Amino acid sequence: MIIPYLARIVLLLPELSPTQTDHLADIIEEQKSNGKESERNHILDNRKPCIQVSAELRKKLIQDLFDERTYDKNILPSDNSVEVIVELTVQSITEISEISSSFKADIWFSQIWHDQRLDFRHLNYCLRNLSLAAHKLPNLWTPNVCLVNTKKVTIHTSPSQNILLLVFPNGTVWLNYRISLQGPCQLDLTNFPMDIQQCKLIFESYSYNKAEVRIVWRDWEPISIDNPSTENLPDFTLIHSENKNTTLLYTAGQWDQLEAIFTFRRLYGYYVLQAYMPTYLSVFISWIAFWIDTKALPARITLGVSSLMALTFQFGNIIKNLPRVSYVKALDVWMFGCVGFIFLSLVELAIVGYVDKLDLRKRRVRVREFNFRNHTEPWNMKPTKNDSNNRNIHDNNSSLGTHWSPDYPTRQMQRESFFRRIPSAEEPRKTDGEKIDEISGKTFPMLFIAFNMFYWFYYIGIYRRSIK
Structure with a gap:
């Protein structure tokens, strides 16, 4: 910093004598050499070998970090609002139920924040991170980010609680849960069974509003799928997942909300x-x-x-x-x-x-x-003169044993014409x-x-x- 400053002074000085100019050059050269020496010493300090951590040293480190005299879990890590990064990994989606309008899934859910009180870089330990057991979690300040819209959430216990707690040397805390949940789905069955359904998970800090805790999605891949086969269910397939940031107003203030939205396409082949x-x-x-x-x-x-x-x-x-x-x-x-x-x-x-x-x-x-005409027509005919003559002829020719009438052919034709009007069995019609x-x-x-x-x-x- 001194060299640029001196250079600016040179520009502002009046004309100097040769002796004064040589003296100023000596000062600049001396400051330059001092700066290089300081930088070299800093590099040597960074290259100082780290301290190997034994079991006793690790135990002492944990005790020092969570000493109640220096660490109060009821006090926020920062005077300003604490930024909490949320990340979600879907391990499996097992079921989507139309009756209960819900889906079941196993997920890994991470919360990441910075707590300056847990910074131990100055100790120069050979530790990339400090892994802690789940029973140390009650001694630690946490943002209490939870799923506010789920019907049921269970932390896996196989054989113990599946909770990952890491503290990095710079004070960054990584808290991860492996949970089994039953979340809601907004089912619209108008196009069933050729329908598209959405299921949603909402994350929120239950204990702190946005004035104290701000929750945000991780910048890179906030929602990930552990196994591609997870996307295929017996009657659905996951076609899309997206994340949103919203703010919700409660009586106690404004809360940040993070939404994870899963879109499913029904397989209607069944x-x-x-x-x-x-x-x-x-x-x-x-x-x-x-x-x-x-x-x-x-x-x-x-x-x-x-x-x-x-x-x-x-x-x-x-x-x-x-x-x-x-x-x-x-x-x-x-x-x-x-x-x-x-x-x-x-x-x-x-x-x-x-x-x-x-x-x-x-x-x-x-x-x-x-039938009526056929039986009544012969009896209703009136005798005519010709009929009388015919009867005489019949009497005269009685020896022949026949009966003949001149009108018989006419009546026979009428009957045949009537029969033709009635369809017979030999000539069927539709x-x-x-x-x-x-x-x-x-x-x-x-x-x-x-x-x-x-x-x-x-x-x-x-x-x-x-x-x-």
């Missing part, structure tokens, strides 16, 4: 096999009735009712594992659509039965009218019920295909947009 494929079969089976004879009503009714019962049972089997939400889910839309198609097939069966009943009634009326069955056999599949296109394009589109 539901395709267990829900969608059986419903497809139930709908297809209900259509078989369209190709069964309209007179086989018991068989057709059995097919329709069996399909409806199978679909209802399958639907009940699935929703019993879901929460009782008051909004319509994607699976509900599918099930209601399939139930609607089966119900309409039963309605079509009723219409066909009614139409056949009307057709049968009309045929019976025609047959009755024909009844109205059969025509309805034929139309339904084409219309129902076309409508079902249209329903499938709308359903899958809509929900798969939402599913893909949510992933992006």
